[in-house]
Amino acid sequence: MARAAVRGRLSWVLGEVVELIDETSRVRTIVLDVPDWPGHRAGQHVDVRLTAEDGYQAQRSYSIASAPEDERLSLTVEGIPDGEVSSYLVGELRVGDMLELRGPVGGYFVWDVQMGGPLLLIGGGSGVVPLMSMLRHHQASAAMLGARLLYSSRSWDDVIYRDELERVTSSTNGPEVVHTLTRSQPPGWTGYTRRVDSQMLAETAWPASSMPSAFICGPTPFVESVAAALVILGYPPASVKTERFGPTGG
Amino acid sequence: MDSDAMRVDGNAVSGILGEVFFQEMTAARIACGGCGKVEAVGAEHVYTQAPGIVMRCCHCDSVLLVVAHTEQTYRIGLGKARWLELAEER
Numbered sequence: 001m002a003r004a005a006v007r008g009r010l011s012w013v014l015g016e017v018v019e020l021i022d023e024t025s026r027v028r029t030i031v032l033d034v035p036d037w038p039g040h041r042a043g044q045h046v047d048v049r050l051t052a053e054d055g056y057q058a059q060r061s062y063s064i065a066s067a068p069e070d071e072r073l074s075l076t077v078e079g080i081p082d083g084e085v086s087s088y089l090v091g092e093l094r095v096g097d098m099l100e101l102r103g104p105v106g107g108y109f110v111w112d113v114q115m116g117g118p119l120l121l122i123g124g125g126s127g128v129v130p131l132m133s134m135l136r137h138h139q140a141s142a143a144m145l146g147a148r149l150l151y152s153s154r155s156w157d158d159v160i161y162r163d164e165l166e167r168v169t170s171s172t173n174g175p176e177v178v179h180t181l182t183r184s185q186p187p188g189w190t191g192y193t194r195r196v197d198s199q200m201l202a203e204t205a206w207p208a209s210s211m212p213s214a215f216i217c218g219p220t221p222f223v224e225s226v227a228a229a230l231v232i233l234g235y236p237p238a239s240v241k242t243e244r245f246g247p248t249g250g
Numbered sequence: 251m252d253s254d255a256m257r258v259d260g261n262a263v264s265g266i267l268g269e270v271f272f273q274e275m276t277a278a279r280i281a282c283g284g285c286g287k288v289e290a291v292g293a294e295h296v297y298t299q300a301p302g303i304v305m306r307c308c309h310c311d312s313v314l315l316v317v318a319h320t321e322q323t324y325r326i327g328l329g330k331a332r333w334l335e336l337a338e339e340r
Contacts, residue, residue, distance in 0.1 A: 010268055047265040061262055105264040108276035108292025220257050242293065244259045 124218025284312030
């Protein structure tokens with residue numbers, strides 16, 4: 001067992017916060033320098049552990065936002081009111097602080113360019129984070145595969161990575177990004193204004209005949225309704241990978 | 251909040267499953283003895299609000315596994331999981 005423990009057991013390591021990016025009023029990207037980071041696959045997470053002065057510990061799992069090709073590891077965290085970990089990460093953490101983390105973890109909700117595509121990414125709210133890692137990986141590998149992101153947000157101000165998404169969609173061979181804004185829209189908005197439904201998927205998803213790889217991430221009801229709708233559109237269930245947030249425990 | 255909204259999936263517990271099984275577990279396959287369906291661990295339904303974590307079949311809702319971690323031990327409750335298939339050492 002000793003050998004197995006050495007091989008498989010992930011240990012906690014320290015990363016230094018080198019940059020903090022406010023993505024929206026509630027969402028922040030934490031850029032970390034982690035010595036000897038073993039690398040990750042797009043879609044994986046890390047566990048983050050906070051320890052209070054009295055020894056009390058709390059840990060949560062957060063999706064990695066950076067691409068495997070990126071030099072630094074970045075996590076994007078949504079602050080949950082009263083969330084004991086996320087409110088610290090979004091509100092208190094400063095550049096130069098050390099953060100304890102373990103990972104990468106996860107081998108199911110992952111996409112490598114070798115897995116092929118086209119790629120269909122459907123995100124609700126901060127569910128876009130692991131999908132962004134996949135999009136960045138797609139861009140970095142200059143894959144000749146199509147990639148589409150259907151991204152549901154409450155309002156234009158709640159769109160995470162908004163500027164980067166605008167930029168990459170205008171680049172050659174860039175992904176296609178379709179937004180839906182479910183609560184409020186800026187003046188002149190001509191895009192979707194409702195929750196993702198089967199009609200919207202029929203209009204935006206790759207046809208099942210092109211054998212897409214689909215990844216859905218968001219709150220549990222969002223993920224389950226979108227996954228069911230894709231299967232009705234003819235996507236084989238095994239081609240639809242899901243990751244549910246559930247009630248964000250903070 | 252109702253139980254549907256409390257649900258996450260196997261991805262959310264990849265860290266603790268790694269502690270128990272010493273390897274990445276979300277891509278491991280698990281067979282349900284309730285309905286016979288085989289899925290990736292990452293796709294199964296998981297409830298983390300109980301003391302410990304409860305994994306249920308995403309097709310028939312049978313309890314597959316329960317993992318409880320105390321200061322000294324991990325207890326794996328064996329539910330209706332018929333088998334679990336892990337990748338060989340790479």
